[in-house]
Amino acid sequence: MEYEAIIGLESHVQLKTKSKIFCSCSTKFGAEPNSQVCPVCLGLPGVLPVMNRTALEYAIKAALALNCKIAQKSIFARKNYFYPDLPKSYQISQYEQPLSSGGFVDVITGGKVERIRITRVHLEEDAGKLLHEEVKDSTLVDLNRCGVPLIEIVTEPDIRSAKGAHRFLTILKSILQYIEVSECNMEEGSLRCDANISVRLSDRQLINPSKEETGKLANWQTGKQLGVKVEVKNMNSFKAVEKALEYEMERQIKALEEGKRIIQETRLWDESKEITVAMRSKEEAHDYRYFPEPDLVPIEIDREWIERIRESLPELPEARKARFIKDYKIPDYDASILTSSRELADYYEECVKARRKSQVASRRFNKGIANWIMSELLRELKEKNMGIKECKVAPEHLAEMIALIDKGGISGKMAKEIFVEMFKTGRKASQIVEEKGLVQISDEEVLAKIVDKILKENPKVIEDYEKGKEKALGYLVGQVMKKTNGTANPRLVNKLLKKKIVFS
Ligand SMILES: [Zn+2]
Incomplete structure (x- = not known):
């Protein structure tokens, strides 16, 4: 049997405002535990929250970039639950009348467009963090994260595979980074993702029940409704999301084939064992006893402000690609990598602009730049743990180097050495070539x-070559290269x- 997964994602993204969403405490990551708190974010009695305007602006920006409609009026709601990282015992979130809804993200791979609909983007506050490993047999709580602004981005169940989830998250992250509303750093927790997954027979195999069979077949067999979904949490990287969903899909298929029922529940991804484990039965919305937040006024947004924010949006990654x-x-693959971050795409475009028309043909030059960025440059950056900034x-120096190679001034092999030097010192290729006497010998008389x-x-080697051993020539070339360092x-x-072997 062939199956497909029905996946929806819920992502929580920290907005990179300087202060928290309802108070003026700092949001800086990595501070001493409980050093960035005040009566408001600690939920002490008698305090009143005040909305951070920048957080709202960033949330609108994200919603617009995800093609959502912004509600003229939206309200905050209290989501009630008891957990030691939540001092107020409720989280200020949005439930009915969220900030925005009805968007989409187009994921383009190999010219094929996959549209993932966005149900809603809403604003809420983050909770604190429990530390289980600091002191043996006890748990500590750090409330610095309480009240850090978050947006929750919910997709429709439009994703059909674990790989598709990975692709969507990659593009979501790059959109949010392009518009500069979040660092989207999964290790620091500024991007977190939960997934809902069910499986059913793939489109071609779905069974259309006859009258007698109606009611006997399950949803996963007929596809008339979605099957029972399971929520998966605790994934710390995009790769983990992909692996957890692959595991979960297999687990559900196996259960269905053995005639077992899937239970609606929340499962945790165990990274070390690479399995999901049952955590609790999934709570329903009514478990949270949502009600409108009485301490905050409704958000009413001026249309003009929305249009101003819309106009400020940069060209987004898929359009730029x-x-x-x-x-x-340049090929699709190169364009994907080069536009994966705004800075990298800017860098590439600056290199392209630095081409002097007389030096290299544009197409060869553009591809050459792409190759050098994707291999040597990104490798060096990764090794030194640096960003492109x-x-x-x-960029002009990289452009100059490509022109030097093209002119035959230096070989590709020499260029690699020169590039390492450029990366270390920031000097021009031509300078390094001159100083080190690295100029390529293209003088026929000297080489002859x-x-x-x-x-x-x-x-002996010449004899071999004359007998038809092509490799012998390669050996001779190697010897000349060795002699000339x-x-x-x-080519020469x-x-x-x-020429000389023929005449010898
Ligand atoms: Zn505070």
Whole structure:
């Protein structure tokens, strides 16, 4: 049997405001526990929350970037539950009348568009954090995170595979980073994701029940309604989301094939064992006894303000990717990587602009730049744990280096060495070439002398070559390169060797 997963995601994203959503405490990550708290975020009696305008602005910005409609009027609600990381015993969130709804994200892979609908984007406050490992046999609580502004982004169950969930999260993260409303750092908890998953027979295999069968077949067999869904939590990376969903899909398929029922519940992903384990039966909305927050006025947003925010949105990643493919004639794969962050895409475009028309043909140049960024540059950055903003290689310098290679001034192999130096020092390729005497030998007379010498030393190899052993030529080229410390122009060496062997 063939199955498909029905997946919906709920992501919580911390907004990068300087202060919390309802008080002026700092939101800075990594401070001494309980050093960034006040009566408001501790939920002491008699205090009143005051809405942070920037948090609202960022939430609107995110909702617009996700193609949502902004409600003219929305309200906050109290979500009641008891947990030691929640001092008020309720979280200020939104339930009925959320800030925005009805959006979508288009995930484009290989020219195919997959539309994931966004149910809603709403504002809420974060809870504190429990620390289980600091003191043996006890749990401590850090309330610095209480009241940090969050948006919750809920998708419709439009995702059909674990890989699809990974793709969606990748694009969601890059959108939110492009519009600069969140760091989206999963390790620091500024992006967290829960998933709802059920399985059913794949589209082609769904059974259309006859009259007698109606009622005997389960939802997962007929696809008339969604099957029983399970919520999966506690995933700390996109890879973990993918693995947890793959595991969960297999678990559910196995249960269904054995004739068991799936129970609606919340399960936790255990990263070390790579399995999900039952945590509790899933709570329903009524368990939270939502009611309108009496201490905050409804949010009524001026249409003009929304339009101003809309106009301030930058070109978003998928649009930029499409433009890169069209304007710079680079492959889909390259464009995806280069537009994965706004800074990297800016860097690439600055390199492209630095091309001097007389030097290199644009298409070859654009692809050359893409190759160098994707291999050498990103590798160096990763090794040194740096971001593109801290990179010392100026875009003009990378452009100059590509032109040097193209002109035959340096070989690709030399360029790699030179690039390491550029990365370390921020100097120009031509400067390094000059100082180190790295100029490629393209002088035929000079090279001819070296070639003659090598040929004289290797009569046996020449014989092999003449007998048809192609590899023998490669060996001779290698010898010339060795003699010249890799500075000989390999194309010229090849040509000279062939010419001289014929005439010897
Ligand atoms: Zn506070």
